[in-house]
Amino acid sequence: MALVLGLVGLHRIRTHGTRGRGLAIAGVVLGALGTVLAVVGVTIAVLVVRASSPLPSDVAAPRDAHVQQLVTGNCLSALPTPAADGTVDTVHVVPCAQDHAAQVVSEFAFDPDAVWPGQAAADARVARSCVLSAEETAAGASALAWAPTEEGWSTGDRTGLCVVVVPGTT
Numbered sequence: 001m002a003l004v005l006g007l008v009g010l011h012r013i014r015t016h017g018t019r020g021r022g023l024a025i026a027g028v029v030l031g032a033l034g035t036v037l038a039v040v041g042v043t044i045a046v047l048v049v050r051a052s053s054p055l056p057s058d059v060a061a062p063r064d065a066h067v068q069q070l071v072t073g074n075c076l077s078a079l080p081t082p083a084a085d086g087t088v089d090t091v092h093v094v095p096c097a098q099d100h101a102a103q104v105v106s107e108f109a110f111d112p113d114a115v116w117p118g119q120a121a122a123d124a125r126v127a128r129s130c131v132l133s134a135e136e137t138a139a140g141a142s143a144l145a146w147a148p149t150e151e152g153w154s155t156g157d158r159t160g161l162c163v164v165v166v167p168g169t170t
Contacts (some may be wrong), residue, residue: 007030057095062094067146067158073109075100079144079165087149101165102144106130108160110148122147126160141166 006027013021055065057073065074067088075096080088094100108129109124117125127145142165148157 001031012151017097038039059093060095060128062092062098064090065093067091068117068152068159070104070161072104073082076102076104076106078102079163088146102163104161105143106162108162110158110160112158114158116150116153119147121149122153126162129160130162132164136164136166139166 006024006029009010009020009024012018013024027135052067054071055069055074057071061066062077067090070091072094073096074093075098076095077099078090078101080091096103106129108124108126115123121163123145125145127143130142130143130145144163145163146161146163148160
């Protein structure tokens with residue numbers, strides 16, 4: 001709005017020979033700056049929403065994703081290396097028809113109103129829900145339980161994941 005009014009003001013000053021050129025230029029500059037900031041803000045908002053939205057159960061193309069975006073059915077190209085504190089933030093998700101090292105087979109939802117139980121309790125609760133069938137165990141599968149961290153819990157993450165790894169298979 002300030003950009004348009006500043007441009008109109010500059011035009012009127014030029015055609016009528018009145019004063020106020022400095023204010024009109026300030027309006028143009030502030031209007032342009034406001035427009036740029038609005039575009040940047042909307043772009044960032046769209047990217048944040050997209051980056052935090054759950055993935056489809058089988059992605060169409062390989063992509064990096066945040067662990068909180070994973071759902072049952074997602075396949076991981078490789079098991080990620082945990083950070084020094086044992087957390088995993090980003091994984092590489094691939095279509096399940098491609099070679100993959102692991103697959104999310106179930107999710108455990110904590111009560112949305114629950115208080116943080118502590119990392120050991122969260123890990124144990126997710127691990128108890130991550131049970132392999134006799135066939136999976138016979139095939140050499142192993143289960144990894146990924147529980148929310150205290151930091152994730154504080155931002156609303158209440159989902160644990162059961163990730164199954166079968167060595168040498170896709």
